[in-house]
Amino acid sequence: MLRAVLSSAIRTATRFTNTCPVVVPTMRALSYKMSNPLPSSNSTLLSKISTVSGQQINTSVVTALTLFQHQPSRSLTKFSLNKGKRKSVRAVLKRFKRLDWGIWIRTHTGRNKKMFKKSKELRRRLRQHIFTNSTQSYLLDKMVTSFWRRPKHYIDDPYAPYHKRDEFFATKSKTFKV
Structure with a gap:
């Protein structure tokens, strides 16, 4: 029902105003945390919509339209x-990988x-991390939590040669006698 109300409000906005139409993303965007206040230009657009159409728009529609203007919070x-425990940010776990010596790739x-459009050299470079x-x-x-900071051991890990960094003092795994 909310989708039908939103689509009718958008049709009204695009029909009766000379400004650019309001672009509304999918309904999934409502589930994100919102933090930024509504910009003043959007509030004037919503007031134009309500006065031009001759009837007041429902406040739930206005708040739903204002929610679409914000970025998701990560x-x-x-x-x-x-x-009461700390949680890992899921976006970090999806986008990055931690090597055993502490660097993220x-x-x-x-x-x-x-x-x-890309050249062969650029495509080869883009395959690298x-x-x-x-x-x-x-x-x-x-x-991330301490679980993700600990070394992980996988079968046939393609990153296995990169988990060791013995050429530097801080990351070497064996102690050498002097």
Whole structure:
């Protein structure tokens, strides 16, 4: 029912105003946490919609339209509601991988987009992974629990040769006698 009300409000807005139409994403966007206040230009647009159409728009429709203007929040849960434990940020676990010596790696952004335009050298470079810097690694370590910071052992792990970094003192696994 809410979708029908929203679509009728959007049709009214695009029919009676000279401004650009209101673009409403899918209904899934309502489930995100919202933090930013409504910009003043959108509130004037909503007031134009209600006065031009000759009837007042339901307040639930107005609040639903204002909710679509915000970015989703990917904040860290420090205390869960059930057990009071810290939770990992799921977006970090999807986008990054932690190597055993503490660095996080990620893929290039947009590496699978418009491949027909990219040269052979660029496509080869985009298949490679990127290291995060120390500030980013420290931040990502804080965003996940200690379970994800511990070394993981997988069968036929493609990252197995990269989990060791013995050429540096801080990350070497064996002690050498001097």
